[in-house]
Amino acid sequence: MCRIFGSFATRVTRPELAEVSARQRHGGPDEHGTLVGPGWSLGCDRLAVTDPAHGRQPYRLASVPGVLVVLNGEIYNHHELRRRMAARGHRIPGACDGQVLPALYAEYGADFAAQLDGMFAIAVVDVRPGGPPQLVLAVDDMGMKGIYYHSGSGGSGGSGSGGGVRFASELPALLAFRDVPADPREEALDSVLATRTPLGEATALRGVRTLPPGATAVATGAYGLRVHRRTPRAPAPRGDARTVLRREVRRLARADVPLCAITSGGLDSGLVTALAAEHARAVGAPPPHSFHLTYRGRWPGAEHGYARAVARRAGTVHHQVELDPAEFAELLPRAVQHLGQPNADPITLSTYALFRAVREAGFTVALTGDGADELFGGYDRVRAALAAPPGADWVSPYVEALAAVPRPLREWLYTPAYRALIADRGSDSERIAADLRAAPTARIATVTGFETRHRLPAYHLRRVDHLSMAWAVEARMPFCQPAMAALAGRLPAAARTGKRALYAAGRGLVPEAVLRRPKQPFTLPLGAMLTAGSPLMELARDTLSPGRVHHDGRLRADRVQALLARQAARPTDTTALAVWALLVHELWRGQPAAGSVPVRVAA
Structure with a gap:
């Protein structure tokens, strides 16, 4: 897990690169590496998780000189890939997951990311003799790890001409490049109020974009960055939800550094915590530690009792972290700064404080329950949309439920000039509604497709990534693995609505009180x-x-x-x-x- 950055088809200075690195070094405190060549640069701030003593970045191999790679994330199938690359004549030293990437790129070119199982944001600079220099960027299918970029061609994803590219794992770091302007979009305020954060590839800043989930982007000296979406990996799931989730938790529980579990007191994190503890017993390891955040004093909706019950049932070493509300005024601006653009979910403050406690307790990797609601229809708005009778307008209430501020209140708060601007350019909520109504798929596929492809990466996974890495903690998400996504996609509508498949998986694993309790998000009261x-x-x-x-x-x-x-x-x-x-x-x-x-x- 790391923070990466670089540039292509443009000149940058070493002081610029040093400032870019410094602005995201909190996420990669263990090692720093930068390479600079004619018209390109590549850098990494490393959080050493896999093979901590080795794996210095940027990665290079003697068998493929001129291919340079940096990785943010984890490649879970790197052992299999290493064997395959060795059979093709590549000698790959060490045991770090990313060291296989130069060989993989040499064999598959820009299509290399289709071979990967993991969460990743990768940058490749290809300056081999005999071909034009090339930059390749790739992110995982779910968008667990992202890349912000600015392209001189406008970054539209088309075939712009002659634009240099600058990129980084975090938006404030990207702005350290002198030619990347901090230019807020006028519509960003409406986006925050209507959808809680800018969704899709656009950010709150003009000219700064993110790669969409499952995207690979290629730039050469003659063209700006051209983005295309890969076909998602869709392994055939073997077994029911508990079987598949158990397998994913066990894969993700392997780490060369201390690992813990986040336990909110709800079903999703409870399942992950229980299966992580089960795995520890199976391999003869000590019980894992679990972490829960609550607030000092008495507040409605407190979940610490449920979290303790999960921990007792699973047999974890439990940490109840109590956050003093007096800290909020100090912590919130820091959390907003780490996010890089506004996210109106109050969970940001809780998440930031929770990962601080995880890091202070000495843990580098945390298993979480993120992604279950999106994949398995857990939100009230999803259930309401699917329950609406044929012919009823389910889209309007669904889109309204995404908002932080109801539309009538937004329009009441806006100045006449701003209301006119939004009416002229259109709001994000109107565009989402139009896309949902025009979707050719069945309603459940339309809703879950929007939740997983658009809202989950921009609103949820980006927040988890930035706020965990603010404290140099790697968050691993078993529910967001390809096998779980494939399982959810193959379930009948009834089993995929209201997380019925997950409630069935939880029987006997998590306390009955957790299975019976009403759904409640992990957030501030x-x-x-x-x-x-x-x-x-x-x-x-x-x-x-x-x-x-x-x-x-x-x-x-x-x-x-x-x-x-x-x-x-x-x-x-x-x-x-x-x-x-x-x-x-x-x-x-x-x-x-x-x-x-x-x-x-x-x-």
Whole structure:
């Protein structure tokens, strides 16, 4: 697991590269390597997980001089690939997973990523004699690891002409390249309020994009970056949900560094925790450690009792991490900074604090339950959409459920000029609704396709990656493996809705109390915490001051103040989430990653 960066078909300076590396070194504190050639650069900040004593990056092999590779992530089938490459004459030293990549690229070219099983973001610079220099970028099928890039051709994915490419694992690091501007998109505020974060390949900054899940991108000196989507790996699942998940947990529980499990108190993380403990017993290893985050004091929706029950049943060494709400005003700006662009889910603060505790306890790898809701239809909005009768409008309520701020409230908060701008350019929610209505697939395939291909990588996996790596922790996600995705895709609609297949898998593994409890997300009890006089409310009042809001030009300052007063007088979850989304966006807007400049909307 690492942070990677580089450039192609453009000149950069070593001080630039040093600054890029420094801005994401929190995720790769163990080793740093950079190579620079005519018109290209490649670098890595390494978090040493597999074969920690070896595997220095960028990777190079004597058998393929001129092929240079950096990897962020884990390649789980590297032993099999190593044997295959050795049979073709490649001598691969050490036991690090990424050392096989130069040989794999030499054999398969830009199609090499189709051979990989893992979570990865990879950059290859090919400067072998006899062919044009080439840059290849690739990310895994689920989007567990990502790449931000800026292309001189505009980064549209088309065949632009002559544009240099700069890329990095984190957006603030990418902005350290002097030719990458911090230019916020006017529509980004509406994206945050309507879908909680920018979805798809666009980011909150103009000209900065991310590779979509399962994408490979190629650039040569004659063309900008050209992006195409690979056919996803779809192994035939063998067995039921418990059998497949057990196999994935055991594969991902192998590590050369200390490993733990995240235990929220819900079904998904409970299954992963139980199976990780089962695996430890099977191989004669000590019981794994489990981590749960709660909040000091008494708050509604506390889950620590359920998490303790999971830990007792599984036999883990359990850590209950208590976060003091007095820390929120200090921690939230840091979490927003690490994310690089705004994400309005209150879980960001909890996630950031939880991985801090994991790292401070000495763990480098954590197993999590992320991805289960998207693959197995766990969200209320999904169940409601699938339950709507034929002919009913299921799309409108589904899209509205994605929002941090309901549409009428958004339009009430916007200035007339900003309302006109969004009406002219169209909102993300309108585009999503149009795409869902036009989809040719059955409703369950349409909904789960949107959840897994668009919302999961941008909203969920990107958050987990950035906030775990903020503390140099590698988060591994058994539910996001190809075998689990293939299993979910082959289930009948009834078994894929409401996570029925996972509830069946949990019987006998997790406590009955966890199976019977209503679904509850791991997040802040925001409505109870964002109240008059609380640390969060004071941070919101300071950050959303009338002067700052008016200077930006997109929100009516008087109505933002009215919203704050409403939440202080009559706290509700809906109003609290609206305030939170505005707070997160404004904290982001004030940071260097957003340029620290107002977005001027013409009247």
